[in-house]
Amino acid sequence: MSDLQRHVLVVDDDFLIVMGLTKQVEDMGLAVCASASTADKAIELARLHRPMVVLMDMRLDGAKDGVDAALVIHEEIGSKVIYITGSQDPNTVVRINTDHPFAILFKPVSSQQLRDAIGAAIGLCVV
């Protein structure tokens, strides 16, 4: 765990949302190491940056979705994955829960919700 960086990896196929999330993370005083719009890219970047927290959108570009990426990342790197999704589709929720998510936030996510979730994840990591 200790080798994880105090970074946040933002994964979303919508660039505006990536920018908004990044702004809010940075407002918390944390660094966003990278952002990705596909699962493969997210895995690649996670391996590269080894972030403590990954903000993971469910729906991504490409064939794979957020869970595909999160499973690998959680397994290989051990990052805390916070899902940010617009869908409350029961199937989606079940699928997310197969990957021991740290938190699930539903869009639109208020700043406070995001701050609490990330803070909790980092705190857990640091401690």
Place this chain on the structure above:
Amino acid sequence: MHETSTEQGLPRAAAVVLVAVALVCGVLLAIGPGDYPSLHTILDTSLALLLGVVALLLWDMGQHAGSSFLKWLGITFAATCVLAIIHVLVTVEWSGPLAMIARLRSFLRPATWPPATHLLPIGVGWALWRMWRGVTGRTFSYAVGIIVLGAGLFTAFQQLPTYLPPGPLGITRPALVLAPLLWAGVGVAAWRLRALNRLAQALVWTAGTLCLANTVMLCSRAPADGPAMAAHLGRVGGFLVLLLSAMQMASRDLRERIRAESALASLNEDLDRRVAVQTAALQEGEAKFRSVVENMSEGLMIFDPQGKVLFHNPASARMHAIELEEVGLLRRDELPVKWRVCDKDGVRLPFDSWPIGRVLRGERFQEQHLQVERVDTGATFDAVCNGSPIYSAGGDFILGFITLRDVQDDIHAQRELARANDLLRGFTDAVPGLIYAKDRDSRMLFANNGTAELIGRDRSEFIGKTDAEFLDDKAQGEAVMANDRHVMSTGVSEQVEEHVSFANGTAATWLSTKAPLRDREGRITGVIGLSVDISARKATEAELQLLNDRLENQAAELTAANGRLNEALTHRELLVREVYHRVKNNMQMVDSILVMQEGHLADPEAKNALTSLRGRVYALGLVHHQLMGSANLRTFDVAPFLRELTTNIMDGGASRGVSVRVSADPLDVGLDFAIPLGLLVTELVTNSLKHAFPSGEGHIDVLLSRNPDGSFALVVSDNGTGYDCDDSSQSAGAGGLGSKIIRALVSQLKATMKIQSDHGTRAEIHIGAPA
């Protein structure tokens, strides 16, 4: 038999006697006249004795043989014997006290023998004549006749001369010429009548001999000269011939009697044996007969030609309800009970037409039905009777008998059977449909009216026939019989549908219940069946089936349509979710833009405005979030929504010391109501947070309550500072964006708002029932 034939002729001893007498006579005659007084006495005595013996013998034979002829001869000989004895007595030279007899000689001349000589042939001839005339008995009259004749002859010869000088042919005693002639006549008669009596044969010889002897006597000149002796000897020979013949006959009779007696004894013995055997057989036969008769179920009465009942067997006694001892010897018209007899049809029969009377008239009858009633008790019985007379070999009526069979039970059983049959027929005919029974070969045994109507013929035309025979459609008949055979082979009853057209050709379907017909031992002897016309039901079933098929088709179509609808619905839901998803995503994008914009602003006022904006965007997003999570994608419960909304506002606010409480009645709300409501709450709570708590401490209440009339009241109140206000429009932040939004939303909700500011602010909004 050869014995009998030889004895028909002269006995050998007699022949010898005759030959000897002839020789002696020849010698005496050859010597010439002589004097033989001693011989004369001897011969006269012998003759007398001989006559007595012959007389006794003949009488005895006559007595034994029951022959009058012999008895008559015996009488004649006896009479002659008396005369001969007189002759002897007067001839003897008596002396002493018997000299008196000698003195009689002067009275009774020495020629006392001729009466005897004549009496004998006359008596024998008379006896022959009587025999020839067929006279029997009358012995006494004969004896009287002989005595009278003897006395007459004796008297006559007292007067006739004795010896005369020789006349023609040297005859010295012409008075005696009749004697040889009489004997000749007797000989001829005996010869002619020899077939009538066995002794007649011997008499022929005797008569011949005596004829010769008396002829010689005619030439005698003295009582004891040669010719007289020859004559005497001839007489002795003639009597001996008769005596020997008679003795031979007697001995022969004795032999025959002994033989006959022994034969009789053996016959008797045989007869006894046969009688014993037959008696045993009869006893056995009778025992069997009695056993049969006493044990037979039929009554038997036997009666004599007078109608007297000789015998009742137990069955008959039982039927007549009489004690066996009571009858037996009683005449039928003396029976202790009176009877009333009717024929089969109940017509009273007269006494003479009763079975006994008919048999007595010689009638034979069989199987006559009678109803018999006992008058005194009224007990009745029904009987079938047979009767017949029994005749002897000679054709005489000896016995009559009647047998009676009690058919009371038969008749009752028949009536019961008939009643049961009527009942069965009544039931079966009343039942709609067919009821029938068939034998193992499917021949009809029983059928009700329904069956007859189906077949269209009279019962008699199809009873005993098979379906294949009486049904017009042979194929239908064969099919029915195949079903029958199946039931009989399995022994299990079953229901089958059969197709048998009515007599008028109308096709019909029958539901037939067929069951095996079993006898008492459980063997299957046929099949019984009940068939119901289900043509109408079948038609209805077919229609129902058609309707059902149609319904099923329609249901299938509906299901398909429903499937399509569901599919469309699912598709729509997916689309709606996608829309909500995209809306939310877009909200997130707007929020991102606002976040980034925020970062470029330095003016706190502007920043606040953006923050408010973000709150409003969040409220919109939250509405969609709730919708997306609801089951129907259209409505959701308002309470959790309000709670999340206010919590988020509080989290976003800087004042950590302010608490909020949300209470809401359960209420499903749609997008059109939730968005203005959510924005209204957002504005009001945000307002309170901004203005009411300068100290950073306080409490906010959000209350949504439902009124009984369906309207709602939304109350947002705080315990903050409140604000001075003259009118509600100002107090809501006149000129501020928030106030404008609040007014616009209240208006949109067609609600009224009342704001009070007294120890805090209280905004109370009345909303009509959501459309």
